Structure formats: C-alpha cells, structure tokens
Amino acid sequence: MSYALTEEQQLIQQSAREFTREYIEPIATEMDRTGIHPSAVVQQMAEHDFLGLYLPEEFGGTEAGYLSYVLIIEEISRMSGAVASILINHASLAAYTMYRFGSAVQKQECLPALCSGEKLAAFALTEPGAAPGVGSHKVIATKEGDHYVLNGHKCYVANGGVADIYVVFALTNPEAGAKGMSAFIVDAKAAGLSIQRTIGKMGLRGCQSAELIFENVMVPQSNLLGAAGAGMKIVKEAQLVASVAEGAQVVGIAQAAMEDAVKYGKQRVQFGRPIAAFPAIQTMLAEMATHIHIARLAVYDAASLIEKGEDFMKEAAMVKLFTGRIGQSALIDVIQIEGGYGYSQEMIASRFYRDIKGAVITESSAAFPEKVIADDLLA
C-alpha cells in the first residue's frame, strides 16, 4: 500500500486491526447466523473512540480525520461487514448530518452522546415505493404550533429498533415534491413512533434493519435539521459521505475474501499441483488484487478531500460506482477459485459475498452515483 499514511493513521489502522481480532472475530460467524445486534461490540467501539473518530473534540469526538475513520471501517469490514454498517449508519449518515446541518444547540445536545456511545443513531430515508430524489415520499410532517406532526412509514432503516435517535426525512411541503422534504431529529422514545418489524436480510446480518411507523409523532420545531425544504440537499451530501465509508467497507471485505482465496489456492491440489499454480487462477487473483488496490486509493483520496473540507462529491460518487463493480466481481471470482467449497456455508466466502452485495446496494438509488459524475462532467 503506497498511499502516504501518517504515523498516526498507521497506528489507528493497527489498533483497529487488533480491535477486530479481540472483539469481532470471536462473534462474527455466530452474529451472521443469528442476526442479533452486537451491543457489546458497539460499546467497545465507543470505548475505543471509533464512534466519533472524525468529529471535532468540542462535540466529544477525537478529531482524527475522515481518512483515519475509513481506515477503521476497512479493518472492521475485513472481519465483519455488519459491524462496519452499524458504524457507518451511526457516524457517516446520522451523526454527519447533525454535525453538518445541525444548529449549535442541536450539535451540543446530540453529538457528545453519539461520540461516547451513550446513544446510537440511524438514518431513516427509504420508504416503501419511494425513490430518493423523485418526490414520491409519503411520510409527512405537518406544522402545528411549535411542533411538527409526523405520519407515515419508513423501511430498511439500519440500526432501526436499536437506535436511540433517528434522523428522519419527511415532507413539510408535499406539493413541492422532493423540494418539500425536510430533515428532523427524532427521539426513538417519541410517542407514536414504533417498530413494525425487523427485516431479515441475506447479508450484513447483525446490523439490524427495521420498518418504522410514525403515528402522530410530535417533533419540536427546534428538532428541524437545517432549513425547511433542505432535505434532498442533506440526503445527497450525507449519502456521498457515507459512500466513501461504504467504499472502504467493500475494499475491506474484498481484501479479506481475496486473502482467503490465496490461502485456499495454495492448499487445494488438483492434477498434482496447487490450483494457485494454474494461470486461470492467477489471472483472477491478479485482476482482483489490482482492482482492490485502485479502489483503496480512490477511497483514501475521497476521504482526504472530505477531511480537508474540499469538494468531494464527484470523487465520492466514483468510489461508490467503482467499488460496487469491482467488489462484486471479486467475490464471484473468490467463490469460483474456492469451487464447491467456496459455495458452501462452511467457507467464509459465502458471508463475504452476501455482505458485499448489501454494501453495494445501500445508497444506490436509481440515477446515483452515475448522475452525480455525469452532472459534474456536463456542467
């Protein structure tokens, strides 16, 4: 890895690697089987300062930068894509939204608890039948005095049911479609907010996904995040920031899967030779190693732009597009290399395959990320 990481970044990377061996490796397979949220691991992540790693110290964070944060995501993903998803939804989507668009009071009230692990956060955008950006959302926030009243149905909310705080997107001006969407901070204990069901997923099991029902949920006007009607702008930025972390997640999963295939290829003997000696196997390994290397550089580059406060939109979208393609193809080749065993549930490749697909679909609404890149080119 030739990207110039500082000594501090390398230490953070090393400590994350040790963390995953100590706390995640012992539970990863069982968590995939049961799908149960690993609250003890989340608490350990808090104690290791992972939850607020890139947020400023004044809000309880460590201020280590977004690149250090994605290094942690990559390391965690090598052991468990699900734990990485818990962290991404908490830190890159919900906490980021509050940090970037929250008022001074909102930041002081919410962020320290999110950094310390006292509270876990989630990002509730998706709805049954709604596509981000085209204005078909149906959760409505009606202004009544100094409150908004939220009604409707959100689905696929990661950390749903275990989160203490939700960033919820709702229409404050339904006639304006997507332009009438706003963001709110909603307490999970708010009266009228309930979990309809948790969603059984094929991968990323342990990062609980839930459907949320809002029935006359009273949200104080002071919990409006950013301006009324700014919802889609907030969604776009938060999803792109999260895309870089999800790129690191894909790189971490693909790297671990490739290392497994290399080990298997050296051990598995066919026609009197280890299969790793066959050119066809070597070509697959060489291609995936190249793709993973280039993807990692793109992830680190986009993370550095976010950290420096520079424009990162196009680069983040490129990370989402590229890592999605190479991550899935790497896992198909890993399973091919490991043959029938690779396809069995006994091998770790099947979990990596299921997890990487989830990481790729998240934040992949219709014309995203291709549209972001094309818009930049054609501007």
Ligand SMILES: Cc1cc2nc3c(=O)[nH]c(=O)nc-3n(C[C@H](O)[C@H](O)[C@H](O)COP(=O)(O)OP(=O)(O)OC[C@H]3O[C@@H](n4cnc5c(N)ncnc54)[C@H](O)[C@@H]3O)c2cc1C
């Ligand atoms: C593991 C996981 C975790 C998630 N976590 C969250 C979360 O925490 N919060 C949240 O709000 N959401 C979450 N989601 C939802 C996720 O963001 C959406 O599933 C994703 O954005 C894709 O949207 P969709 O499911 O509505 O698919 P759709 O937009 O319906 O797309 C379905 C298919 O149709 C294609 N398609 C759609 N429109 C077009 C078009 N115009 N032209 C051509 N093709 C088209 C798409 O490319 C795709 O292949 C999560 C999803 C997953 C898988």
